[in-house]
Amino acid sequence: MNNEKLSEYQFFICYTRDSAEDLALHLWNGLEKREISAFLDLKNIPKKAKNIEWWKFRDDALRNSATVILIITHGFEKSEEVKKEISLALDEDKDFLLLRYSDLDKNVIVVLKDKEVNLGEYNQIVFDTKEELLRKVLSSYSTEKTTHAPKLIAKPKLLSLDEKLVTIEQKTGYYPTLVIDEESKICVYYNTFSQTIKEIQSEVMSVTRVVCELFSDKERVILTLNKVHDYTGTIAPVEPEIVTVVFEMKDWSKISDKTQFWNKLHFFRRILNDKYLNGKAPIRWRLVP
Amino acid sequence: MGEQTELKVFMYSRTGRLEIPSTDIINFHSNASVKSYCDTFQLTLKQQKGELGSLIEPKKEIEIWAGKKEEFHKLIAGYIDKIVTEKKENLDEITQIFGRSYDAVLVDTKISGKIDFEQGYSQAIRMLLKNTPFSEGEVENSTGKGTLIFRGIAIMEIIKYIVEVSGWIFRLDYDKKYHFIRALPQKSVHTLENKDIKSYRIVKQ
Numbered sequence: 001m002n003n004e005k006l007s008e009y010q011f012f013i014c015y016t017r018d019s020a021e022d023l024a025l026h027l028w029n030g031l032e033k034r035e036i037s038a039f040l041d042l043k044n045i046p047k048k049a050k051n052i053e054w055w056k057f058r059d060d061a062l063r064n065s066a067t068v069i070l071i072i073t074h075g076f077e078k079s080e081e082v083k084k085e086i087s088l089a090l091d092e093d094k095d096f097l098l099l100r101y102s103d104l105d106k107n108v109i110v111v112l113k114d115k116e117v118n119l120g121e122y123n124q125i126v127f128d129t130k131e132e133l134l135r136k137v138l139s140s141y142s143t144e145k146t147t148h149a150p151k152l153i154a155k156p157k158l159l160s161l162d163e164k165l166v167t168i169e170q171k172t173g174y175y176p177t178l179v180i181d182e183e184s185k186i187c188v189y190y191n192t193f194s195q196t197i198k199e200i201q202s203e204v205m206s207v208t209r210v211v212c213e214l215f216s217d218k219e220r221v222i223l224t225l226n227k228v229h230d231y232t233g234t235i236a237p238v239e240p241e242i243v244t245v246v247f248e249m250k251d252w253s254k255i256s257d258k259t260q261f262w263n264k265l266h267f268f269r270r271i272l273n274d275k276y277l278n279g280k281a282p283i284r285w286r287l288v289p
Numbered sequence: 290m291g292e293q294t295e296l297k298v299f300m301y302s303r304t305g306r307l308e309i310p311s312t313d314i315i316n317f318h319s320n321a322s323v324k325s326y327c328d329t330f331q332l333t334l335k336q337q338k339g340e341l342g343s344l345i346e347p348k349k350e351i352e353i354w355a356g357k358k359e360e361f362h363k364l365i366a367g368y369i370d371k372i373v374t375e376k377k378e379n380l381d382e383i384t385q386i387f388g389r390s391y392d393a394v395l396v397d398t399k400i401s402g403k404i405d406f407e408q409g410y411s412q413a414i415r416m417l418l419k420n421t422p423f424s425e426g427e428v429e430n431s432t433g434k435g436t437l438i439f440r441g442i443a444i445m446e447i448i449k450y451i452v453e454v455s456g457w458i459f460r461l462d463y464d465k466k467y468h469f470i471r472a473l474p475q476k477s478v479h480t481l482e483n484k485d486i487k488s489y490r491i492v493k494q
Contacts (some may be wrong), residue, residue, distance in 0.1 A: 177436070180437050
């Protein structure tokens, strides 16, 4: 294991080898000549570290860089390493400097693990040649443009799961106690504070609506309301006990009013709080006027 | 007249397992049901002295076995919840022990966190129980990707919800092993016939 301490870098160069290796090398050489520290994987990862956790050097270097340069060329957004570097840079709240090859459209969309980032929505500098790329980076550096470069942030509609849960809380007042997010369905479990049937029904519609809006890519939304719980489950003589609400997303477009929405919801009640039969019975629940 | 069923009670110390003399057991009652994940028991003993006496305190592990001669099986095992010592005039001092099966840990422990699973709910269950005193028993493999997020909720509540969503069965046995299996209808392995029934009593409630 090489314990060489990484120095701090002014720039971290993020690029795809397929179409920008020559550009990246030229840029790195040009910066080095001017004694501007920059990290380039081809140059700065110690040879001994090749194939042995090389990404640790890369990640440490990125964390220790002031600005991340994105050299946007053909196939940039498809590179898995580029995605990892952008994700880490976003997590680390780094400044970015975006340089786009003139042949490309400005709307380059990078699909990260839990969000998409359209690079077209942020300041970009267009270049044609490797010399022009170096010139523009030096120019940005000298005028400290990077200090004021806008941060890349996810678009509001592309929220992470955690952000969606916070949104549910903001819009309904309930933060789910438990959530299971699967490919085709979202299961939300929360403790209700409503006191009357009317309140609960209104709350069911409100929470279901918000969950449907936030998880529109799912086929099914399952909501479980728990009124009173202890280690044996919910057996207190209160209404409701545990009620599960199921909504099929295919019905989302057919809803025009409150009653119609209610009629598309399916309700189940746990009939026996057992661990083996796991019995649930469908119930008819009329909407209180 | 057939032989009487005997009880054996064991406590655990740092040096090993200690048995409470069967002559000191006054009364035993347990409540285990399909309605509940957590079984309870109540044991009344003559007051214990020495090392055994010092072991009888809340949170200590206890095992109750039942059987005849050498054929004993574990009736219940878990932790002591509460102890009541009682002394009546002209009678020896007695100790009442109230306890719950091992599930009590999962019922009482509330957690917050996030689990990403790529091999179905079995993986989620394994990750949930990773830092508990329990080891893996029969856990069937499952498929499916997903994320589980939980906030200030008992581990058992999470498991119950997984059971509800998956339709699988979760069980924690008296050997501290957890099981998570598909809920398939099981065939009866033995049918009792008329010749097996010596006498009966029918109670309707």
